Every structure is written in C-alpha cells, then in structure tokens.
Amino acid sequence: MYDTIIISEKPIAGQSIAQILSDGKMKTNREKWQTTFEFDTSFLGRCILIPLKGHITDVDFKKEYSSWYTDLKNIIKSDALFYKTTQPGIVRSLNETEAKRLIIATDADREGESIGREAVKIILAKKSKTKVERAYFSAITSDEMNNAFSKLIPLNEKLADAADSRREIDLYWGAILTRFLSTSTGLVGKDFLSVGRVQSPTLAKIVERELEIENFKSSPYWEIKLELEKQKTKFEAEYKKRRILNKAEAEKIFSNIGQKAKVINLEKKEMAIKRPVPLNTTDFLRFAANLNVDAMKAMEIAENLYMRGYISYPRTDNQTYVGVNIDKILVNLRGSEFDKAIDKILKQEKITPSKGVTTKDHPPVHPVTLAPKEKLHPEDWKVYKLIVGHFLATLYKDAKALTTNAEFDVNGEVFISKGLIFIDRGWLDIYPYTNQKEAVLPELVIGEILPITNKELLSKKTQPPVRYSQGTLIKLMEKLNLGTKSTRPAILQKLYSRDYISGKKQIKPSNMAKTVVKTLEDYAKHIVSPEMTAKLEDEMNQIEEGDLTKDKVVEDSKKMLLEILDTLYKNKKEISTTIRATHQQANVVGKCQRCNANLVKRTSKLGKIFVGCSQFPKCTQSYPLPQKGEITFTNKVCELCKAPLIQLKQPLKKDPVEFCINPSCSTNKDYQNSFSKKDLSNSSLNKEEARNEKKGTEINLQKANIIKPKASIKTPKLKKEKENQTINNF
Ligand SMILES: [Zn+2]
Ligand SMILES: [Zn+2]
The missing domain is CATH 1.10.290.10 (Topoisomerase I, domain 4)
Structure with missing residues (x-):
C-alpha cells in the first residue's frame, strides 16, 4: 500500500520526475510488463510512479461495424465506437497498485489530460475512494515540479473531453470517408485511398499550388544593371522600374546609356532589424x-x-x-x-x-x-x-542598420542603388541562423557625376509560385486552422505514407492525389475545404471552454458527415470511374504481347508486386518484379523480345540499372554475368522460386477479388513473407 500513485505520460518523463521528487534516491522496479519507480518524500509520503506510454486506450469501431463493407450510414447513425485497452501491461500495474491518492503528472495539455483520465478510470474502477489530483507543469525542472506538486489542482474533464471528441470525430470521418472512397473504387487492401477531416483539406492546398504551377504561363521581362565606381569602390545600380516588359523598350533604354551617372537623390535612414519573438511550435518546426x-x-x-x-x-x-x-x-x-x-x-x-x-x-x-x-x-x-x-x-537587443537609397540620372532614365551598413549588429551577433548581409555603398554627394564601368541587359522570365515546404505548409495549416500544433506533423506524415505527396523542401502531390482532390471538389467540396474542419476545430475549443459538450460536438459532426455521404452516394458512379482510371493509368507498364491490352502493376495477396495483364482472367500473361529497390517503368520495350523495360535502383547501389522484365529474355543473360559466382548460384535457386511465385500470383489474383479487409481505417496487414525474390531472379 502506497500513499501516492503518480502517473507520467512516458517512461523517460517518469524517470525525470521521480529523480527530481526523490532527489535521485528512487528505486527502479523493472517488472516484465512495466518499469515503475518507488520513493519517499516528506509531502507525498510513500510514492510509486507508474509511467504510461501515451494513450493506454484507443477508440475503435465495435466489432459489428469493423468490416469495410458495413453500411456506412448505419455506422454514423449508431453508437458505433468503444474504447479498448491497448497497453495490458500498464493496465495490470494500475490494477495491482493501491494508494490513498492519485496524482496525474502527464503532459499539461488536452492530450495529456485525456491520457491521465484513462489511468484514473482504471484505478477508480477498482478503488473508487482514491483521491484524484493533477500536477500541472510546463517543464520538468525542480522549480516547476515543486510548484506543481504543492499546488495540485483537479483533473480538467473539459480538456480531456476536447481531446476525446477529436479522436472520435477523426475516426468517424477518416474511416467512413476512406471506406467509401476505397470500396466504391475497388481500391482496398494495400492501395486503399485515405481521406481525412484535416488531411484532405491540407492535401487540397498542396494540389491547388501544383495546379497553379502547371497552369502558370511564364512571360518574359528585362532588367538593366549598371556598375558604377567611386574612389575605386565599385557598386551596382539597377533600373528603377526594375521590370521592363517590352523588349524593344528595354533595348532602347539600354542603348541610350552613356558613360556617366549623376547622383540626383540620396536618402539615409536608420532602421531596426528586429530580434525574433519567442518560439511557438509552428515557428519551431x-x-x-x-x-x-x-x-x-x-x-x-x-x-x-x-x-x-x-x-x-x-x-x-x-x-x-x-x-x-x-x-x-x-x-x-x-x-x-x-x-x-x-x-x-x-x-x-x-x-x-x-x-x-x-x-x-x-x-x-x-x-x-x-x-x-x-x-x-x-x-x-x-x-x-x-x-x-x-x-x-x-x-538581446534589436540590430541597427543605416540604409541608403541613392538615385542616379542616366541620360534621363533613373537608376537606383541600395546600401545597408550595420551600426550595431545586436542579436545578429549571437544568432547563427540568419544571413543578413551588409551592402556597402561609397560616400555619395548629390550632384556628383560617376563613371559607368559596365552595363548589362538581362533577359528574364516570370517564375511560377514555389511549392510548399514542410515549414511553410505547417504555417499555412495554422493560418487556416487545420489541425492543431500537436497534430500537424502527424497529418503530413500520413500524406507521405499514403504516397499522396513526396519531397520535403518542395512538396509535390502524386497524380492520385490530384485526382482524389479534384473528385472530392467536384462531388463533396466540404471534405476538401478548410472551412468545415476549421468549424469543428472551433467547436472543440468550445468544449475546452465549457460552452459545448463533447456529445453535442460529436453529434453535430456526424450530421455533417451524413450530409456529405449523401452527396457522395449520389455521385458514386462518376467518382468511381474517375479515380479508377487514374489508378490504372498510374500503374500501366506497357502493352501485353499476347492480347495487346495494358500490362499493369499489381500486388498479390501476399503483398508482392508483379506485372499482369489488365484482361485477367481472360489473359494470364504475367511477369515477376524485384521486391526490393525503387522501380521506374520506362515506357520503353526490349529490342529483342518487346517486353517492357524497367529501371531498378537498388538501395545500396549508386546508379539504377535498366533491364527487360521478361525473365527468360536472353538480354538478361548479360546482366546475370555481371554478378559474382555466388550470386549466380543463388539466382538459379531463385529462378525456381520465381516460377513458383509466378504460379502463385496467378492463383492469388483470382483470390484477390474476394479479399475483404477487416480492419477499420488501418491498412489490412499483409502476411509477411521472407522476400528473396530480388534482381537475381532474372
Ligand atoms: Zn494480355
Ligand atoms: Zn527482352
């Protein structure tokens, strides 16, 4: 029997908290199922700290709603969710531990409150008289700990409700919309199409930018730059209007430039370069x-x-x-x-x-x-x-700079130069993450005439807008109220893992992403517009403020979802046709030599990729594919056997290799010769397996039509098999 149970959100946090509270004199109990910390303090008595691993329960659909083929409207209309235990070891520790009081010391925010409440529920179920309190802190330091544990507060149910409403709403939206889109297009299993309350409007923004770039019509313009000199200091001046849109005009101005420039205007100003404001999560990221x-x-x-x-x-x-x-x-x-x-x-x-x-x-x-x-x-x-x-x-202090704007008359045309000199570098001196530079101009006097030592006519083109980077996208999500500071990185992660986007500094959407967004915009605009999700975000804030209840907000969101689903069902056929066409296009490898239909990339029931004829089962032409490395379909055919050529980039090899997809093609012999003897002997063994695999895939294809994934929103787990079919097969 302890005096106090303390709950931390994670093991490392628990260890740090126990260290501080016990002055380093805690005992670590390593049980098979859970590590805990024991110690005595004067104000909490005999303590045990039980660390969680984030949430110990997860919201999911009840069994009768877990199939992807359950009537979706019925799910929304029913009470379909339940919270299930995900950490039995921790639950066991909580069940076996008794104390007079319970202190929740999880992270101090919505999610932490919700996680803490999960532990409270388990403990109170066993011992309903345990006193529950909350330690609220912003850093794991001794000052913050002493302060938080001496000023314990009640657990904030509203905060926990706000977090749980997000979990429930996101499961409903994510699962229902994902199931609708995936099952109505037949893209289930590994290829399922993910849709979500926050991820889809975010994806729409990325696609919108990509379309702006694709539709961008670049137009030419010209710039003129001069090099001037005073007392051996050379500096640059540019045409004041900067962009000249007409070539003839630019050439005329350029040819009129003589040997001299006259200073006609000088403006000097002191300017502050402001130090940054303290870091919030968005700026930190x-x-x-x-x-x-x-x-x-x-x-x-x-x-x-x-x-x-x-x-x-x-x-x-x-x-x-x-x-x-x-x-x-x-x-x-x-x-x-x-x-x-x-x-x-x-x-x-x-x-x-x-x-x-x-x-x-x-x-x-x-x-x-x-x-x-x-x-x-x-x-x-x-x-x-x-x-x-x-x-x-x-x-530290703001930096101070002196800026100079100088204007020159050059045969009736005005050119300008800008200078910047630091008076006090201030914070720039201690901050290595900026590269503000000086631009030095010589001391100039109005009326003086300077020689032009060089001139340049630059022909340029207007540039399309730039793609979002992770940083600018998270900033945009914040501005549009999409997701929260805590959820945004995970939303991006989801888009990457579903192959909707690629690239970090320049995020690019896939063709499938474009089609999904376009289709949703055409038939269910609300899913991809930020307004709807921002409204829900706002309602969740109101739960925290106590103005709305969790049940009300979840119910409201279900009503919205039901309306959206109605529209989707009305347009099911069009949605399905459009998306399927893109999917097939993305996977076309070439033409089938037996029947001239498309050869497409497919995935077997065991999760192996291969190439098969789109006319299956009428035509059974198929080829194995390497399971490791990055494959690119080249649109080229083998000169010898006319099968498609593919390019393979293996993880440890620098350059990709191109070869014929047909294992029995003699062009592949040369390729085999480049392997060592060991590889060759392996490859003969693997050939046998490849043949089996080929047979296997044909059988699996037939089976593929009847697979029905069970899991709710997660990818149905594919049976893992030792992957030994590599390039050596050929
Ligand atoms: Zn065929
Ligand atoms: Zn060939």
Whole structure:
C-alpha cells in the first residue's frame, strides 16, 4: 500500500520526475510488463510512479461495424465506437497498485489530460475512494515540479473531453470517408485511398499550388544593371522600374546609356532589424525544417528533450515569456558554448525579452537546463542548439542598420542603388541562423557625376509560385486552422505514407492525389475545404471552454458527415470511374504481347508486386518484379523480345540499372554475368522460386477479388513473407 500513485505520460518523463521528487534516491522496479519507480518524500509520503506510454486506450469501431463493407450510414447513425485497452501491461500495474491518492503528472495539455483520465478510470474502477489530483507543469525542472506538486489542482474533464471528441470525430470521418472512397473504387487492401477531416483539406492546398504551377504561363521581362565606381569602390545600380516588359523598350533604354551617372537623390535612414519573438511550435518546426530536420522528427526530438528536462514543453501557441525564470535559465546554461552570448546579454542594463502573441497556453519553447552535448545524438543537439540560440536572441537587443537609397540620372532614365551598413549588429551577433548581409555603398554627394564601368541587359522570365515546404505548409495549416500544433506533423506524415505527396523542401502531390482532390471538389467540396474542419476545430475549443459538450460536438459532426455521404452516394458512379482510371493509368507498364491490352502493376495477396495483364482472367500473361529497390517503368520495350523495360535502383547501389522484365529474355543473360559466382548460384535457386511465385500470383489474383479487409481505417496487414525474390531472379 502506497500513499501516492503518480502517473507520467512516458517512461523517460517518469524517470525525470521521480529523480527530481526523490532527489535521485528512487528505486527502479523493472517488472516484465512495466518499469515503475518507488520513493519517499516528506509531502507525498510513500510514492510509486507508474509511467504510461501515451494513450493506454484507443477508440475503435465495435466489432459489428469493423468490416469495410458495413453500411456506412448505419455506422454514423449508431453508437458505433468503444474504447479498448491497448497497453495490458500498464493496465495490470494500475490494477495491482493501491494508494490513498492519485496524482496525474502527464503532459499539461488536452492530450495529456485525456491520457491521465484513462489511468484514473482504471484505478477508480477498482478503488473508487482514491483521491484524484493533477500536477500541472510546463517543464520538468525542480522549480516547476515543486510548484506543481504543492499546488495540485483537479483533473480538467473539459480538456480531456476536447481531446476525446477529436479522436472520435477523426475516426468517424477518416474511416467512413476512406471506406467509401476505397470500396466504391475497388481500391482496398494495400492501395486503399485515405481521406481525412484535416488531411484532405491540407492535401487540397498542396494540389491547388501544383495546379497553379502547371497552369502558370511564364512571360518574359528585362532588367538593366549598371556598375558604377567611386574612389575605386565599385557598386551596382539597377533600373528603377526594375521590370521592363517590352523588349524593344528595354533595348532602347539600354542603348541610350552613356558613360556617366549623376547622383540626383540620396536618402539615409536608420532602421531596426528586429530580434525574433519567442518560439511557438509552428515557428519551431519551420526553423527546424530550415536546418533539414523534418517536422515529424523535430517534434519527436523536442518531446525527448522536454522529457529529459532540457527544454520546456514543446507544444504551445504562446510567444510571450510569462512566469519564466530567465535569470536562472541563463545561469543554468553557463559553462558552455553559449557563454559568449550570455555575457553579452548580461552586459545589458536590463533584460527585456521580445514578445509576440500572448495566450494562456504553456510558455514559448525555451531551454531550461544545459543539455550535455556529448550525450546527445548530433541531430538532437542541433535542435537543442536552435532552441537555445533562439531563446538567447529574444533576450538581446534589436540590430541597427543605416540604409541608403541613392538615385542616379542616366541620360534621363533613373537608376537606383541600395546600401545597408550595420551600426550595431545586436542579436545578429549571437544568432547563427540568419544571413543578413551588409551592402556597402561609397560616400555619395548629390550632384556628383560617376563613371559607368559596365552595363548589362538581362533577359528574364516570370517564375511560377514555389511549392510548399514542410515549414511553410505547417504555417499555412495554422493560418487556416487545420489541425492543431500537436497534430500537424502527424497529418503530413500520413500524406507521405499514403504516397499522396513526396519531397520535403518542395512538396509535390502524386497524380492520385490530384485526382482524389479534384473528385472530392467536384462531388463533396466540404471534405476538401478548410472551412468545415476549421468549424469543428472551433467547436472543440468550445468544449475546452465549457460552452459545448463533447456529445453535442460529436453529434453535430456526424450530421455533417451524413450530409456529405449523401452527396457522395449520389455521385458514386462518376467518382468511381474517375479515380479508377487514374489508378490504372498510374500503374500501366506497357502493352501485353499476347492480347495487346495494358500490362499493369499489381500486388498479390501476399503483398508482392508483379506485372499482369489488365484482361485477367481472360489473359494470364504475367511477369515477376524485384521486391526490393525503387522501380521506374520506362515506357520503353526490349529490342529483342518487346517486353517492357524497367529501371531498378537498388538501395545500396549508386546508379539504377535498366533491364527487360521478361525473365527468360536472353538480354538478361548479360546482366546475370555481371554478378559474382555466388550470386549466380543463388539466382538459379531463385529462378525456381520465381516460377513458383509466378504460379502463385496467378492463383492469388483470382483470390484477390474476394479479399475483404477487416480492419477499420488501418491498412489490412499483409502476411509477411521472407522476400528473396530480388534482381537475381532474372
Ligand atoms: Zn494480355
Ligand atoms: Zn527482352
């Protein structure tokens, strides 16, 4: 029997919390199913800390609604959801532990409240008289811990309800729409078409940008640049109107340029280059993306740094330090590569941090203690250093620069030069993540005449808009109220994993993504427009405020979904035809030599890819494909046997190889010769397997028509088989 059970959200956080509360004197119990920490404190008595692993229950459809072929409207109209246990080991620990009081010390936000409530429910079911309290903190430091555990508050049910409403709504929307689109187009199993309340409007934005780029008509324009000189300093001046849209006009101006330019106007101004505002999650992800750390990874690293007590809680919209002990943090960061910057900051008369938006949320993302560089993975250190660097910059002064605008008369045409010189580099001196540069102009006097030492007529073209990067996309999602600071990276991840998008710095949609978005826009616009999902987002906020109940919001969202489904059913045939056509197009490999229909890429029941005739079962022509490496269909045919040629890029090989898809084609003999003897002997063995595999795929194709996936929204799991059919087969 303990006095107190403490619940943490994750094991690392639990260890850090136990360390602090016990002053390092805790006992670690490693059970087979769960690790816990035991310790005594003067104010909590005998304690046991049980760490969770995030959610210990998951919302899912009841069994009778789990088939993809269940009547979708019926699911929406029924009470179809239930919460199931996903962490039996943890549940066992919770069930077996008794104490007078229970303190929830999960992350301090909606999700943390919901996770904490899951543990509360399990414990209260056994011992209903346990006193439940909540420790609310923004960083795992001794100050924050002592404060949170001495000012315990009640568990906030509204916060937990807001989180759970999201889980339920997203399951309904995601599963119902995904099932509709996948089953009505026949794209189930590995090829299922994912649709979601947040992911689809986000995808629509990416597609919209891509179409802008595709439809962009570039137009020519001209620029004129001059090189001027004063006292051996050369500098550039450009035509004041910058873009000249007419070639003849540009050439006329250019040919009229003489030898001299006269200074006719000089304007000098002092300008502040503002230091950054404190980091919220969106900006943090954006800056991390600039350092080549993608959104999902950056969030994972930040969470880890938080749980180990190095930085504050990384999910926040706040850009103002409220209740942050800045002096103490600066002391904590001493004895490191940040010393020089800290010295500069402390030399100021007073530290006045910059500030942006103020919310009731956690403080902005900031360091709390010095992380040991040698113990961190280089990428973790890169992220930590960014957070520290940004924090320090917000405590230092704005930079000051002197800007000069000079105008020159050149045979009646006006040219301009811009200069920028730092008076005080301020925060730029301690912030390595910006490259603001000086542009030096010589000292100029109005009326003076300078020689033109060079001139250039540049022919240019207007450029299409740029694709979104992970950073700019997350920023856009924030602006459109799509998802939350916590869910955005995972939404992007989903789009990548469904092959809807590719690229990190320039996100490009696939053809299927374009078709899905276009089809939804034509027949169910609400799914891809940000307004509907933003409205739901707003309603979830109202649950947190206590203005709406979870049941009401979930019911409302189901009504919306039912209306959408009505429209979808009305247009089912058109939707199906359009999407199937794109799917087939994307998988066409070439022409079948037996019947002249299309050869298409297919996936067998065992999850193996192969090429088969689209006229199956009328025509049974098929070829095996390598299961490893990246395959590109070339649209070319083998000169010898006329089968399609494919290109294969193997994971460890630098250059892709091109070869005939037909295993018995003699062109493949040469390719085999390039293998070592060992490879060759393996390949003869594999040939046998390839033949079996080929037979197998034909049988599987017939079976494929009757597979009915069971899982709700997740991909039905394919039976994993040892993949030994590689390029050696040929
Ligand atoms: Zn055929
Ligand atoms: Zn061939």
